[in-house]
Amino acid sequence: MSRAIVVDEPGVFRLVRRETQEPGRGEVRIRVAAAGICMSDREVYQGHRDADYVRYPVVPGHEWSGTVEAVGEGVDPALAGRKTVAEGFRACGVCERCREGDTNLCTRGYDETGFTLPGAFADHLTVPARLLHPLPDDADLRAAALLEPAAVIAAAVRAGASRPGERIAVVGAGTLGLLAVQLLAAHSPAVLTAIDPRESRAQQALSFGADEARAPEEAVAHAGRYDLVVETAGAPTTAQDACLLARRGGRVVLTGMFAPGAAGIDPVRLSLSQLTVRSVFGASSSAWADAVRAFGIGLLDPAPLITHEYPLERFGEAIALVGSGDPKAGKVLLRP
Incomplete structure (x- = not known):
């Protein structure tokens, strides 16, 4: 079984339990280690995000890190067990913007993990393997959850x-x-x-x-x-x-x-x-690569930004803290 936070509509959420999803062709299933909560997630919860950039009901969570737990057909089995992060934008890879490297500006239309597609406020997350950015074996997965804003x-x-x-x-x-x-x-x-x-x-x-x-x-x-x-x-x-x-x-x-x-x-x-x-709107694949590289060699250390960590069951407290104005609140993590 796998748990997830589902925001059914603005201001309404629930913790659900469901069967663990098997990855499809070209996909991997991630065991989520940590997921950051940012103001965009608060906007989703409160209903303040532009309607073109959210789809309810939704499992939020676009800043995350984890470990590859299972791979689908056509995916390199060697990825199983790897620590990783992944891009959130589901770019087509073939339009003019994607061909020029601006995968965050894909003209096919907007789709992003945690906003229009299931995100990481959950025990597990399924994403296309092509979006993965594997991390060193000794990577701190708490800190790595902040690689999405680092890519921006x-x-x-x-x-x-x-x-x-x-x-x-x-x-x-x-x-x-x-x-x-x-x-x-x-x-x-x-x-x-x-x-x-x-x-x-x-x-x-x-x-x-x-x-x-x-x-x-x-x-x-x-x-x-x-x-x-x-x-x-x-x-x-x-x-x-x-x-x-x-x-x-x-x-x-x-x-x-x-x-x-x-x-x-x-x-x-x-x-x-x-x-x-x-x-800047999000991050292209190349910007993700820059951030992951900087993290891997120690130029980037997001760990000191983390001030609070909560289990999924305390999502309500965690989302209330984000944007509350509490001077002691930095980056807030959910730890499934």
């Missing part, structure tokens, strides 16, 4: 094209922001500044490799200073703020998921300052 940040680092010796700012010191600090620190910046209104979070960024930690009101004095600004917060003004921090000819990468009504980016500043602005 790897995509942002690629988009930002950071170079050694540049001045870089990271706006937001949540999970994405602190992972960004870790990865960008490995690029040998001249200065790496973390910006967050929460002093404890901004200070935590120093232990992740930032040179400076500033509150937003302090950062205003450094407008036009940075070669690259990576925005990770998705707050109402952070896209606008990120563009103000960038120097003329600088680069801005937006990774936060913004709600309708967020402050717009001044087109006059864009044109006169000749800014390059990129956005």
